Amino acid sequence: MSAIPAFFPKRNRAVVCLCLLLAAIAAMVGLSLARHTPASPGLIPSAFAAHQPSPKLWPISIDYPEDGSIFPPGITPPTILWRDAAGSSWNIDIFFAGKTPPIHIVTGGERIKIPPIDPETVRDTNKPPTLTTEQAAMWTWTPDGPTWAAIQAHSVSAPATLVISGMRDGRTVLSQARSAFTTSPDPVGAPIFYRDVPLMPTPGVNGVVSPLAPNAIHLIHWCLRDIRKPASRVVLKDMPTCANCHSFSADGKTFGMDIDGPANDKGLYAVVPVQKHIAIESKDMVHWNADGAIGKSRVGFMSQVSPDGRYVVSTLAGPTLDLRDSYYVTNFVDYRFLQVFYPTRGILVWYNRATATRNPLPGADDPRYVQTDGVWSHNGKWIVFARAEARDPRQPGQPAALHSNDPNETQIQYDLYRIPFNNGKGGTPERIVGASQNGMSNSFPKVSPDGKWIVFVQAKNGQLMRPDSKLYIVPFDGGVARPMRCNTRLMNSWHSFSPNGRWMVFSSKARSPYTQMYLTHIDENGNDSPPILIDNTTASNRAVNLPEFVNIDPDGIEEIEVHVADQKAIAYARK
Amino acid sequence: MPISKIASHLHHGPRGSRFSGLATFALPFAIAILAPNTLFAAPICVPPPEMKTRLQHAPTADDYSDLGLWFASHEQYDCAADAYAASLQTDPAQKNAPRVIFMFGSSLYLSGDIQEAIPALQEAERNGYKDNRLHLMLAAALDSTHDSAAAEAEWRIALAFDPEITSALDALSTDLLNDANYASVIDLLDNPRVLPQRNPTQCTNLATAYERTGKPDQALEVLRNGLNTSPDSAPIAAQLAALLIRGDQNEQAAAVLDIALSHNPDDPHLHEAFGTVLARLNRMPEARQHLERAIALGDANPEAKDNLAKVLKSLGSNP
Numbered sequence: 001m002s003a004i005p006a007f008f009p010k011r012n013r014a015v016v017c018l019c020l021l022l023a024a025i026a027a028m029v030g031l032s033l034a035r036h037t038p039a040s041p042g043l044i045p046s047a048f049a050a051h052q053p054s055p056k057l058w059p060i061s062i063d064y065p066e067d068g069s070i071f072p073p074g075i076t077p078p079t080i081l082w083r084d085a086a087g088s089s090w091n092i093d094i095f096f097a098g099k100t101p102p103i104h105i106v107t108g109g110e111r112i113k114i115p116p117i118d119p120e121t122v123r124d125t126n127k128p129p130t131l132t133t134e135q136a137a138m139w140t141w142t143p144d145g146p147t148w149a150a151i152q153a154h155s156v157s158a159p160a161t162l163v164i165s166g167m168r169d170g171r172t173v174l175s176q177a178r179s180a181f182t183t184s185p186d187p188v189g190a191p192i193f194y195r196d197v198p199l200m201p202t203p204g205v206n207g208v209v210s211p212l213a214p215n216a217i218h219l220i221h222w223c224l225r226d227i228r229k230p231a232s233r234v235v236l237k238d239m240p241t242c243a244n245c246h247s248f249s250a251d252g253k254t255f256g257m258d259i260d261g262p263a264n265d266k267g268l269y270a271v272v273p274v275q276k277h278i279a280i281e282s283k284d285m286v287h288w289n290a291d292g293a294i295g296k297s298r299v300g301f302m303s304q305v306s307p308d309g310r311y312v313v314s315t316l317a318g319p320t321l322d323l324r325d326s327y328y329v330t331n332f333v334d335y336r337f338l339q340v341f342y343p344t345r346g347i348l349v350w351y352n353r354a355t356a357t358r359n360p361l362p363g364a365d366d367p368r369y370v371q372t373d374g375v376w377s378h379n380g381k382w383i384v385f386a387r388a389e390a391r392d393p394r395q396p397g398q399p400a401a402l403h404s405n406d407p408n409e410t411q412i413q414y415d416l417y418r419i420p421f422n423n424g425k426g427g428t429p430e431r432i433v434g435a436s437q438n439g440m441s442n443s444f445p446k447v448s449p450d451g452k453w454i455v456f457v458q459a460k461n462g463q464l465m466r467p468d469s470k471l472y473i474v475p476f477d478g479g480v481a482r483p484m485r486c487n488t489r490l491m492n493s494w495h496s497f498s499p500n501g502r503w504m505v506f507s508s509k510a511r512s513p514y515t516q517m518y519l520t521h522i523d524e525n526g527n528d529s530p531p532i533l534i535d536n537t538t539a540s541n542r543a544v545n546l547p548e549f550v551n552i553d554p555d556g557i558e559e560i561e562v563h564v565a566d567q568k569a570i571a572y573a574r575k
Numbered sequence: 576m577p578i579s580k581i582a583s584h585l586h587h588g589p590r591g592s593r594f595s596g597l598a599t600f601a602l603p604f605a606i607a608i609l610a611p612n613t614l615f616a617a618p619i620c621v622p623p624p625e626m627k628t629r630l631q632h633a634p635t636a637d638d639y640s641d642l643g644l645w646f647a648s649h650e651q652y653d654c655a656a657d658a659y660a661a662s663l664q665t666d667p668a669q670k671n672a673p674r675v676i677f678m679f680g681s682s683l684y685l686s687g688d689i690q691e692a693i694p695a696l697q698e699a700e701r702n703g704y705k706d707n708r709l710h711l712m713l714a715a716a717l718d719s720t721h722d723s724a725a726a727e728a729e730w731r732i733a734l735a736f737d738p739e740i741t742s743a744l745d746a747l748s749t750d751l752l753n754d755a756n757y758a759s760v761i762d763l764l765d766n767p768r769v770l771p772q773r774n775p776t777q778c779t780n781l782a783t784a785y786e787r788t789g790k791p792d793q794a795l796e797v798l799r800n801g802l803n804t805s806p807d808s809a810p811i812a813a814q815l816a817a818l819l820i821r822g823d824q825n826e827q828a829a830a831v832l833d834i835a836l837s838h839n840p841d842d843p844h845l846h847e848a849f850g851t852v853l854a855r856l857n858r859m860p861e862a863r864q865h866l867e868r869a870i871a872l873g874d875a876n877p878e879a880k881d882n883l884a885k886v887l888k889s890l891g892s893n894p
Contacts, residue, residue, distance in 0.1 A: 056826060056827075056830070057830075058830055058831070058834060059799055059803075060803065061799075061800055061803040061804075083800075083803035083804055084803055084806075085802040085803050085806035085834050085838075086806075086830075086834045086837075132771035132772050133771065133772050133773060133774060133804055133805070134770075134771045134772075134773075134804050135771065137803065137804045137805065137806070168837060174830075174834070334736075334737070402705075402735070402736060403735060403736055403737075406735065467767075467768065468767075489767035489768075489770060489771070490767045490768060
């Protein structure tokens with residue numbers, strides 16, 4: 001018993017004992033699995049190299065965690081998922097490098113249970129979450145807290161190997177698979193701020209679909225999640241008006257957010273200091289274009305606060321255009337992909353908080369192009385943005401798109417560029433090789449905190465919520481772009497780097513139409529790891545999106561209050 | 576079928592109106608075709624009492640459409656088709672004509688009158704009716720008449736609306752496979768939105784497409800993954816075993832069939848296949864057991880008996 005670490009839960013100690021005993025007996029009778037050890041000791045730690053699945057055994061499909069996964073330290077216990085045609089009970093063994101004894105569990109397997117739904121967000125236009133055919137066939141095992149802590153503690157310096165063996169009669173092993181994973185020494189180090197939203201498209205009287213009815217806007221929540229905690233904390237809800245893209249300065253001291261404001265004014269942006277109790281008042285609102293000085297449109301798009309919090313960069317339609325001349329927007333009643341939305345004209349503008357002035361950014365204000373998705377480099381010296389030839393959002397007689405990725409969508413493919421900010425004087429835009437002119441649409445760039453990398457989204461057309469979107473990484477100076485290992489099967493976007501640059505959070509619909517959040521580890525060479533699900537971020541019939549790491553303590557924001565809507569709007573919204 | 580033709584359908588078509596319990600159901604078309612043999616041969620269409628009054632006094636197109644809906648909701652599709660035809664005849668230019676034509680066509684389809692349903696559904700499509708059920712129903716109807724080119728077009732329209740519709744994926748991939756259009760099968764089924772939902776039909780179709788395009792490894796991967804998702808699928812197991820045998824991987828084929836039999840212990844074909852593979856592996860006593868079981872379960876394949884005879888011979892027994 002002395003070999004068993006004290007942190008094993010009591011019920012596991014017995015099976016660990018049994019495991020060691022069986023191993024000893026097997027060794028005595030010459031059945032040691034070590035004889036199957038492949039001759040690659042330098043690559044595979046010998047402790048678990050013995051447990052390569054035999055080619056004679058039926059291959060189990062381990063769906064989670066994928067081989068090569070890297071977990072952040074302290075993350076809540078993951079649920080292991082596998083499918084197996086052969087077994088009816090399973091041995092789960094986790095082998096560690098060195099002399100750490102393996103963990104051994106015998107399980108009859110449990111099926112996936114769909115977590116509770118939010119009854120307030122059920123509508124005719126959406127469906128309750130269901131299991132896919134694959135998910136319905138999956139078996140699960142979730143280590144308890146102490147067991148997971150032990151697994152994490154022993155998988156930092158070298159990978160742990162998960163071996164699942166299927167048995168038909170509780171004895172004969174018929175099937176097997178393995179998956180190696182590690183625990184990173186790099187902490188995530190910051191909470192994630194995200195939007196938690198119902199998927200309730202609503203057809204209007206004239207057939208025009210709204211992504212969310214005005215009387216349901218108050219159902220949008222904004223949450224903060226410490227990945228070491230089992231649940232998220234809602235910090236903003238019951239908003240009487242719509243809020244969208246948000247951004248925090250790199251130092252975590254300034255918060256900016258699109259807020260529609262009184263009378264559904266879509267031209268407002270809030271910029272406030274970050275504190276435990278944030279109150280957004282009318283005085284905190286920036287009117288993007290109240291005086292028409294930089295064009296007819298009032299609406300800012302994808303605004304981002306500079307790393308030091310002094311400036312905000314945004315996209316406006318341009319000097320002569322209004323909103324309908326500059327955005328392609330189509331909404332559908334299919335709740336799974338309910339909106340297509342991207343600018344076809346626009347210029348970058350920047351706002352100086354000190355002087356309350358707004359100006360176009362020279363070099364990114366060319367009306368021949370749409371210039372959008374402007375983001376700051378780590379040091380605030382560059383702005384990376386997406387650019388394409390400007391075009392009308394719709395051609396006369398253009399058929400309506402009936403679903404996401406319908407060929408009748410207005411076709412636009414963006415290239416990524418960078419331009420020096422140069423204290424607002426701008427400069428000459430430089431095309432980013434690897435993220436441009438590749439037959440795809442390159443959008444939504446984010447610069448890593450060390451300034452070495454740009455992670456962006458690639459899709460066939462447009463940007464935002466594209467079913468085929470994939471994350472790519474390219475050097476900041478341009479080069480060869482690589483598809484990221486963390487990409488899931490379906491929709492990968494809305495990514496954000498952790499302040500230490502070692503983690504990235506993003507959204508995906510891989511497991512459910514109700515979008516979920518995932519993490520990936522990124523090393524100094526830009527290599528990333530398979531996706532790690534952040535569990536329990538919302539009800540199973542709500543989506544989470546726009547995740548953003550915030551450089552604050554996990555409890556650095558407790559509440560956000562918005563006092564910019566009038567009582568009439570509040571009453572209407574709650575009606 | 577133009578609206579006017581649909582409206583006159585009951586005058587000249589093969590169908591008869593079978594409304595009863597309406598003493599003053601004074602529809603010209605009903606009187607015109609109310610033949611005794613029709614009355615006796617077909618089910619009686621009895622409207623609900625609450626609708627009788629409306630139908631007795633100058634019924635409108637909407638009244639007939641409501642009646643059609645009532646019959647359809649009671650799964651009396653023959654009667655529903657008649658009612659929708661009456662609606663269209665009463666007012667061919669009614670505002671909801673595309674929908675009523677669709678309801679007419681779908682009632683015909685659900686009543687089993689596929690030949691008449693197709694032109695009606697096509698007319699609804701031409702009139703701009705937008706509902707994915709239209710494309711699904713029309714595609715299924717066209718498939719059943721072996722007009723696979725037209726059916727494929729309708730399946731594709733349905734899948735453009737919703738790429739995850741199982742019936743459309745099953746039928747379209749089968750049609751494409753029959754057309755030897757393997758690349759299109761792969762495009763259709765090796766798709767991120769389809770993968771987590773793939774059922775046994777889609778798995779076997781995709782694997783066949785991979786195998787016939789010279790990619791047996793992809794076929795194996797699809798089938799193995801598919802069997803882990805659908806462990807009780809005998810078709811997936813059988814196709815996987817066959818592929819493994821063709822690749823001279825008899826041990827693995829035996830393992831697959833052993834798994835399949837654990838889920839389908841009374842499937843004669845799996846027993847036969849298992850017995851045959853075991854014989855290839857020279858495991859004759861087990862081979863005999865499974866071949867005998869296959870025959871006992873009703874396997875009529877003469878090869879089962881031939882193989883059993885060979886096994887018995889090798890065991891030194893008489894058949």
